[in-house]
Amino acid sequence: MRLDLILRVGAKLVLPFILLFALYVQFHGDYGPGGGFQAGVIAAGMVILYAIIFGIRAAKQIAPPSIVEFMVPLGVLIYCGTGIVSLLLGYNYLDFTGFHPDFLRAHEWGILIVELGVLVTVSSTMIAMFYAFAQRGRR
Amino acid sequence: MQALETLATHYNYFITIVLMISGLFIVIARGNLIKKLVGLSLFQTSVYLLYLTPAKILGGTAPIYNPAYKVYSNPLPHVLMLTAIVVGVATIALGLALVVRIKEAYGTIEEDEIFSKDPDSE
Amino acid sequence: MTPLATPLAPAAGHVAAAVEKVEPNVEAFIMMVVLTLLAAITIAIVKQRNMFGVVILSGIYSFLMASLMMVLDAVDVAMTEASVGAGISTVLLLATLHLTGSMEYPQHRSIAIPLFVSLAVGAILVWGTIGLPEFGIADAPMHQHVAPTYIEYSKNHQMPPNMVTAVLADFRSFDTFGEVTVVFTAGIGVLLLLQGGWRATSNNRRDDDDDEDVEDAVHGNKEGSSKTAGGRNA
Numbered sequence: 001m002r003l004d005l006i007l008r009v010g011a012k013l014v015l016p017f018i019l020l021f022a023l024y025v026q027f028h029g030d031y032g033p034g035g036g037f038q039a040g041v042i043a044a045g046m047v048i049l050y051a052i053i054f055g056i057r058a059a060k061q062i063a064p065p066s067i068v069e070f071m072v073p074l075g076v077l078i079y080c081g082t083g084i085v086s087l088l089l090g091y092n093y094l095d096f097t098g099f100h101p102d103f104l105r106a107h108e109w110g111i112l113i114v115e116l117g118v119l120v121t122v123s124s125t126m127i128a129m130f131y132a133f134a135q136r137g138r139r
Numbered sequence: 140m141q142a143l144e145t146l147a148t149h150y151n152y153f154i155t156i157v158l159m160i161s162g163l164f165i166v167i168a169r170g171n172l173i174k175k176l177v178g179l180s181l182f183q184t185s186v187y188l189l190y191l192t193p194a195k196i197l198g199g200t201a202p203i204y205n206p207a208y209k210v211y212s213n214p215l216p217h218v219l220m221l222t223a224i225v226v227g228v229a230t231i232a233l234g235l236a237l238v239v240r241i242k243e244a245y246g247t248i249e250e251d252e253i254f255s256k257d258p259d260s261e
Numbered sequence: 262m263t264p265l266a267t268p269l270a271p272a273a274g275h276v277a278a279a280v281e282k283v284e285p286n287v288e289a290f291i292m293m294v295v296l297t298l299l300a301a302i303t304i305a306i307v308k309q310r311n312m313f314g315v316v317i318l319s320g321i322y323s324f325l326m327a328s329l330m331m332v333l334d335a336v337d338v339a340m341t342e343a344s345v346g347a348g349i350s351t352v353l354l355l356a357t358l359h360l361t362g363s364m365e366y367p368q369h370r371s372i373a374i375p376l377f378v379s380l381a382v383g384a385i386l387v388w389g390t391i392g393l394p395e396f397g398i399a400d401a402p403m404h405q406h407v408a409p410t411y412i413e414y415s416k417n418h419q420m421p422p423n424m425v426t427a428v429l430a431d432f433r434s435f436d437t438f439g440e441v442t443v444v445f446t447a448g449i450g451v452l453l454l455l456q457g458g459w460r461a462t463s464n465n466r467r468d469d470d471d472d473e474d475v476e477d478a479v480h481g482n483k484e485g486s487s488k489t490a491g492g493r494n495a
Binding site for chain 2: 285288289292293296297299300303304306307312315316319322323326329330333334335336337338341342345346349350353354356357358360361362365366368369370372374375376378379380382383386387390391393394395396397398399401403404407408411412415416422423424425428429433436437440443444446447448450451454455
Binding site: 025029030031032033034035036037038041042044045048052069072073075076079080083093094096103104107108110111114115117118121122124125126128129130132133134135136 | 336337339340341344345348349352353356357360418419420421422423425426427429430431434435437438441442444445447448449451452455456
């Protein structure tokens with residue numbers, strides 16, 4: 001795979017757009033199809049494509065396992081923490097009404113933050129699973 | 140004639156059932172653990188179809204509000220199935236990890252050979 | 262209940278005006294073609310002995326399923342199925358095949374009982390299905406209850422235009438919280454099964470040298486030392 005020039009250059013051309021598309025899907029989820037899950041899986045797919053083409057060692061430089069494994073619980077904590085913030089603002093758990101004076105804006109902010117938590121957990125879990133399976137194969 | 144009409148109006152459901160029993164058959168009949176997991180995911184996918192089929196309204200559009208459209212599909216099954224897909228891949232990944240460990244412990248992923256090597260099974 | 266049903270009541274007239282490009286019959290026809298292809302792929306999966314073929318066929322199956330979901334107007338689900346079903350699970354299945362070998366052995370046991378059980382279940386399901394409302398009609402019971410409320414909310418700018426995202430993250434955010442927890446738990450489980458729990462039998466994982474210190478920092482010293490011992494044995 002190291003010598004396959006077309007694959008390597010083609011992958012390098014495509015990779016930033018995959019990540020950009022993931023971010024688009026994440027932040028445009030209120031207005032078009034998409035959301036945290038899809039964005040997380042697409043972002044993880046970028047890292048996995050990079051690992052397949054350039055090797056797992058190169059992939060670990062752009063997504064170090066320490067950071068990935070830190071992000072797995074971080075997303076759940078972001079989600080949980082959003083609920084606690086809404087509790088502190090005087091509303092029910094995960095009721096986003098207090099985040100902004102305008103009702104719709106408040107709920108859009110809440111959805112965005114919660115989806116960010118989903119993105120973090122889903123993408124890092126998928127990357128961590130891929131690393132675990134791929135490393136098992138090294139003999 | 141009546142039967143043909145029922146077939147046309149319920150075609151989605153019948154194909155869903157075909158997918159479902161194929162998944163069930165693979166899970167029961169095949170001994171290879173990876174094939175069993177593929178069968179399990181077939182079964183799961185047919186459940187997605189079972190939920191999404193009644194949500195569709197012919198002539199409607201996707202549940203993203205636009206003043207130009209009046210008829211939308213039911214968004215609730217979409218939400219439930221979105222959740223189910225991600226949980227499905229998580230369970231499949233966990234099952235595959237178990238398959239890898241079984242392969243390392245027994246040297247095979249065929250169910251019959253695992254049973255013959257396992258002293259605890261009859 | 263009746264006021265909630267009003268957004269759906271004038272359906273026919275508005276549909277004809279708004280969606281003149283896609284005829285309902287064309288939609289139904291596309292759907293039937295894709296469904297038949299799905300059934301064919303499924304039978305191929307059942308009959309295929311080579312596991313590599315099975316994995317690739319299941320990838321094709323997922324893409325077909327995603328296109329079917331597009332026709333069924335479930336755009337968010339289609340996107341998820343295309344990226345998760347055809348992307349991530351195919352990659353994980355291939356990674357597992359690399360570790361376990363790709364041929365399925367011929368079967369010795371009889372398939373009569375599984376076939377009977379499957380067909381019996383299928384017959385019961387068909388019998389139960391005939392009573393369901395027919396496909397694609399607007400006045401099915403499930404369209405009368407909460408969906409009009411969501412559409413009304415979206416129309417009145419009380420929630421974002423994409424109803425699926427709004428229901429997922431706002432109305433049913435507890436549900437999604439549980440789901441994120443499930444993903445988290447499964448990830449931890451995979452990491453424990455494949456990276457931790459180091460046994461004497463597993464001698465087949467040795468990291469690159471430059472990865473060792475990062476990994477040790479993550480997993481703690483105790484596990485790192487046992488890992489290097491395992492690596493030395495290998």
